[in-house]
Amino acid sequence: MFLKSIHLRQFRNYQDQKVEFTAAKTILVGNNAQGKSNLLEAVELLATLRSHRMARDRDLVQEGEAIAQINASLERKSSISDLTLTLRRNGRRTVALNSEIVRRQMDFLGVLNAVEFSSLDLDLVRGGPEGRRSWLDTLLIQLEPVYAHILQQYNQVLRQRNAFLKQTQDSALSSQQSEQLAVWDAQLATNGTRVIRRRERALQRLAPIATNWHASISGSTEELQIKYAPNVPLGENYPQEVQQAFLEKIQQRAIAELRQGTTLVGPHRDEVELIINQTPARQYGSQGQQRTLVLALKLAELQLIEEVVGEPPLLLLDDVLAELDLYRQNQLLDTIQDRFQTIITTTHLGSFDSQWLNSSQILLVKAGE
Ligand code: ATP
Ligand code: MG
Numbered sequence: 001m002f003l004k005s006i007h008l009r010q011f012r013n014y015q016d017q018k019v020e021f022t023a024a025k026t027i028l029v030g031n032n033a034q035g036k037s038n039l040l041e042a043v044e045l046l047a048t049l050r051s052h053r054m055a056r057d058r059d060l061v062q063e064g065e066a067i068a069q070i071n072a073s074l075e076r077k078s079s080i081s082d083l084t085l086t087l088r089r090n091g092r093r094t095v096a097l098n099s100e101i102v103r104r105q106m107d108f109l110g111v112l113n114a115v116e117f118s119s120l121d122l123d124l125v126r127g128g129p130e131g132r133r134s135w136l137d138t139l140l141i142q143l144e145p146v147y148a149h150i151l152q153q154y155n156q157v158l159r160q161r162n163a164f165l166k167q168t169q170d171s172a173l174s175s176q177q178s179e180q181l182a183v184w185d186a187q188l189a190t191n192g193t194r195v196i197r198r199r200e201r202a203l204q205r206l207a208p209i210a211t212n213w214h215a216s217i218s219g220s221t222e223e224l225q226i227k228y229a230p231n232v233p234l235g236e237n238y239p240q241e242v243q244q245a246f247l248e249k250i251q252q253r254a255i256a257e258l259r260q261g262t263t264l265v266g267p268h269r270d271e272v273e274l275i276i277n278q279t280p281a282r283q284y285g286s287q288g289q290q291r292t293l294v295l296a297l298k299l300a301e302l303q304l305i306e307e308v309v310g311e312p313p314l315l316l317l318d319d320v321l322a323e324l325d326l327y328r329q330n331q332l333l334d335t336i337q338d339r340f341q342t343i344i345t346t347t348h349l350g351s352f353d354s355q356w357l358n359s360s361q362i363l364l365v366k367a368g369e
Contacts (some may be wrong), residue, residue: 003072008068021341109142115315213299293327312340
């Protein structure tokens with residue numbers, strides 16, 4: 001797929017700026033705080049309706065304005081799509097496809113696919129499990145957009161069940177309350193099992209690809225394993241067996257849940273384990289080795305999305321090239337070639353060789369223009 005143009009209105013520090021992409025590779029060059037990452041963030045929002053930086057909509061809308069709009073034209077194998085995301089300071093969003101408002105997010109997701117790689121991604125290795133869950137969820141949303149809906153439903157039940165547990169915390173439940181809780185339990189297990197099933201399936205497909213990339217980048221001296229460590233035990237038979245295990249675990253943790261006033265069982269407590277040479281990657285190795293791991297994950301994401309979607313996704317590289325050594329830079333650049341449309345930010349062009357510079361579109365970003 002090829003992003004032909006993007007138009008930003010009152011988005012972050014962009015007042016009204018249209019950008020045409022004219023080459024497979026675009027380099028956005030500029031000093032700090034000029035709007036390079038903001039532009040990538042806009043593309044990412046169209047792809048996933050999420051922001052890497054976990055920004056709230058009121059941070060995305062330009063200061064002093066009520067509304068922001070991101071509009072883009074995307075060429076795919078058999079169609080050209082016009083995507084529009086309207087953001088409001090109050091958090092209400094509207095999405096439109098070819099100028100028609102789309103009601104369900106899942107019908108908008110999956111039109112544009114993109115993988116972003118920024119220095120924030122190092123948190124995938126170093127940070128807590130929440131970041132890894134969020135990474136996996138963002139990938140899944142692109143692999144099967146219906147997942148956005150599944151996750152939303154699970155989170156909604158989780159919120160309601162948590163509110164209920166909080167409200168009844170430390171008190172004995174009346175029989176009516178017990179019945180109410182049993183209803184939440186069943187819904188949590190049903191919706192949670194859908195999440196678990198898709199996370200397991202996605203990791204099963206991603207892991208061997210990432211392991212291959214990792215071996216190739218690190219020179220195959222190190223062995224990467226990616227393991228899904230679900231909070232609820234997996235089973236062979238979906239959904240019955242997993243739902244059953246889910247409900248049993250809720251039973252086991254019932255007293256603790258009532259005491260703590262929160263839901264302790266379910267995929268919101270899942271972990272994705274990244275292991276190098278039998279050691280958790282977080283504890284293992286240098287920053288360089290951790291970067292290698294993240295690079296392998298990102299290349300695997302690109303490849304998996306391409307396999308599943310049938311078209312190469314965009315690659316958004318935010319300031320990461322300079323952080324990789326020459327060998328890893330070349331691995332990445334060789335992989336990209338012209339296979340993936342790539343938008344790269346940098347503060348200086350010095351880290352690119354002349355062949356790259358000659359074949360890239362170079363845009364200078366200055367104060368939101
Ligand atoms: P760096 O090289 O440091 O990463 P960058 O070019 O990637 O810089 P961005 O993060 O894209 O910088 O842009 C940051 C600029 O955008 C800052 O000047 C910030 O004040 C401005 N900015 C962010 N949000 C808004 C907003 N809602 N309204 C107006 N300006 C904003
Ligand atoms: Mg930046």
